[in-house]
Amino acid sequence: MKPVNVGMLGLGTVGSGVVNILERNADVINRRAGREIRVTHASARHPERPRSCRLEGIRLTTDPFEVVDDPEVEIIAELIGGHEPARELVLRALDNGKHVITANKALIASHGNEIFARARENGVTVAFEAAVAGGIPIIKAVREALTGNRIEWLAGIINGTSNYILTEMFYEGRQFGDVLAEAQRLGYAEADPSFDVDGTDAAHKLTILASIAFGIPLQYDKVYVEGIDHITREDVAFAEELGFRIKHLGMAFHEEGGYALRVHPTLLPRRHMLANVDGVMNAVMVKGDAVGPTLYYGAGAGAEPTASAVVADMIDVVREFNLEPENRVPYLAFHTESLSREPVLPMRDVETAYYLRLSARDEPGVLADVTRVLGDFGISIEAIIQKQPQAGAEHVPIILLTHRIHERHMDAAIERLEHLEQVDGRVVRIRVESLE
Numbered sequence: 187m188k189p190v191n192v193g194m195l196g197l198g199t200v201g202s203g204v205v206n207i208l209e210r211n212a213d214v215i216n217r218r219a220g221r222e223i224r225v226t227h228a229s230a231r232h233p234e235r236p237r238s239c240r241l242e243g244i245r246l247t248t249d250p251f252e253v254v255d256d257p258e259v260e261i262i263a264e265l266i267g268g269h270e271p272a273r274e275l276v277l278r279a280l281d282n283g284k285h286v287i288t289a290n291k292a293l294i295a296s297h298g299n300e301i302f303a304r305a306r307e308n309g310v311t312v313a314f315e316a317a318v319a320g321g322i323p324i325i326k327a328v329r330e331a332l333t334g335n336r337i338e339w340l341a342g343i344i345n346g347t348s349n350y351i352l353t354e355m356f357y358e359g360r361q362f363g364d365v366l367a368e369a370q371r372l373g374y375a376e377a378d379p380s381f382d383v384d385g386t387d388a389a390h391k392l393t394i395l396a397s398i399a400f401g402i403p404l405q406y407d408k409v410y411v412e413g414i415d416h417i418t419r420e421d422v423a424f425a426e427e428l429g430f431r432i433k434h435l436g437m438a439f440h441e442e443g444g445y446a447l448r449v450h451p452t453l454l455p456r457r458h459m460l461a462n463v464d465g466v467m468n469a470v471m472v473k474g475d476a477v478g479p480t481l482y483y484g485a486g487a488g489a490e491p492t493a494s495a496v497v498a499d500m501i502d503v504v505r506e507f508n509l510e511p512e513n514r515v516p517y518l519a520f521h522t523e524s525l526s527r528e529p530v531l532p533m534r535d536v537e538t539a540y541y542l543r544l545s546a547r548d549e550p551g552v553l554a555d556v557t558r559v560l561g562d563f564g565i566s567i568e569a570i571i572q573k574q575p576q577a578g579a580e581h582v583p584i585i586l587l588t589h590r591i592h593e594r595h596m597d598a599a600i601e602r603l604e605h606l607e608q609v610d611g612r613v614v615r616i617r618v619e620s621l622e
């Protein structure tokens with residue numbers, strides 16, 4: 187059979203990984219796909235730059251539109267990243283009748299609805315396994331293997347860079363800047379690494395996962411997002427003392443009245459499997475009503491783990507080259523006309539437990555005042571630690587763990603606590619989940 191020609195847009199970390207895997211594993215890949223898959227065209231902004239892959243036999247250009255317009259190319263791999271020109275290139279490739287594979291979660295989370303519709307109009311497909319949790323086949327698992335279930339919730343460590351930073355900073359004692367620079371050198375970080383640190387990248391991935399799990403439209407702007415930037419050593423140490431570890435999680439729950447989509451640091455019981463996922467590793471736990479909890483673990487970033495997912499998508503596309511769009515697995519697991527209209531809940535209507543840390547004057551009656559404020563809002567307390575004052579210090583840290591309560595009650599309680607005369611500064615709040 188005639189080989190399949192692939193045009194690559196971007197030959198950076200992931201693009202080079204794809205070229206290397208296609209070359210090194212050509213025999214098994216071709217036996218699985220039933221045809222030879224070869225990269226014939228590629229665009230690179232700096233073609234003269236040394237690459238970590240061989241470029242023999244690949245026609246290089248600086249203009250990615252040349253690749254998407256080339257009639258010899260059948261599959262486009264978009265590995266540039268970001269919104270534009272990635273969106274325009276992908277739409278043009280689809281209009282040119284080419285199948286598209288992308289690792290770009292920002293693109294799918296923000297423009298997926300438009301892109302999928304265009305692919306359907308043109309009778310071609312878009313595959314995006316690498317966009318969520320890198321090499322872990324989580325899209326495939328949720329979209330194709332758990333389809334007999336009602337998904338109740340999913341939760342995961344879905345940004346490798348921030349998990350790497352948290353692990354190295356708090357458990358190896360390294361500095362934030364050093365660890366981030368290393369994550370960039372290792373090819374884990376986004377082009378703008380603030381997306382890793384402020385939760386944006388995890389929110390892109392959660393948007394995609396939630397849509398596939400629940401059959402809801404992609405709604406990136408409805409995700410509640412916090413990053414790792416405000417986690418302190420102090421909170422990590424207090425959490426440990428209480429038997430918890432702090433992890434940055436993306437979580438999606440089907441609750442009464444709608445869906446809760448949230449990305450934020452979370453205290454997890456130390457023995458929980460997700461609490462023990464360290465470094466650049468990702469893990470996603472998915473709870474189905476029939477199957478119960480399931481766990482998917484692997485490298486969430488890096489050249490070859492991510493390229494592993496891109497190449498798997500290529501093989502899937504080749505296996506189904508001539509399928510009509512209506513016979514393919516639906517992009518979001520549910521048929522477009524069957525997507526749910528249930529709303530995404532605002533954060534104030536979401537229920538969770540809390541870790542609170544406040545700094546209070548070391549005088550009698552303070553603890554009673556604090557617990558009274560919480561009681562006024564119906565918030566019950568599970569544990570309290572009051573630390574001994576440091577020599578000469580006027581304030582002492584008070585740490586509380588609460589039972590589950592709606593966020594709007596906690597917002598109101600925190601506001602009142604911050605107005606207590608004995609309380610100094612802001613109250614730190616980190617949400618707590620048991621994920622059972």
Ligand SMILES: NC(=O)C1=CN([C@@H]2O[C@H](COP(=O)(O)OP(=O)(O)OC[C@H]3O[C@@H](n4cnc5c(N)ncnc54)[C@H](O)[C@@H]3O)[C@@H](O)[C@H]2O)C=CC1
Pocket residue numbers: 195196197198199200201229230231232250264265266267268270271289290291316317320373374375376377486487488489492
């Ligand atoms: N690096 C990783 O571990 C992972 C990356 N991804 C996604 O894969 C995609 C690629 O990421 P990396 O390979 O890490 O990025 P990279 O920065 O290493 O490579 C991007 C490539 O695209 C080219 N490029 C950038 N802007 C361009 C433009 N306007 N026109 C033409 N070419 C342009 C660059 O010159 C570079 O060769 C992104 O969407 C990223 O979010 C997904 C999962 C993991």
Ligand SMILES: N[C@@H](CC=O)C(=O)O
Pocket residue numbers: 317319320344345346347348374375376382387486487488
């Ligand atoms: N920057 C991302 C790359 C993979 O999606 C991460 O660190 O997880």
Ligand code: NA
Pocket residue numbers: 315316317318319320321322323324325495
């Ligand atoms: Na994946």
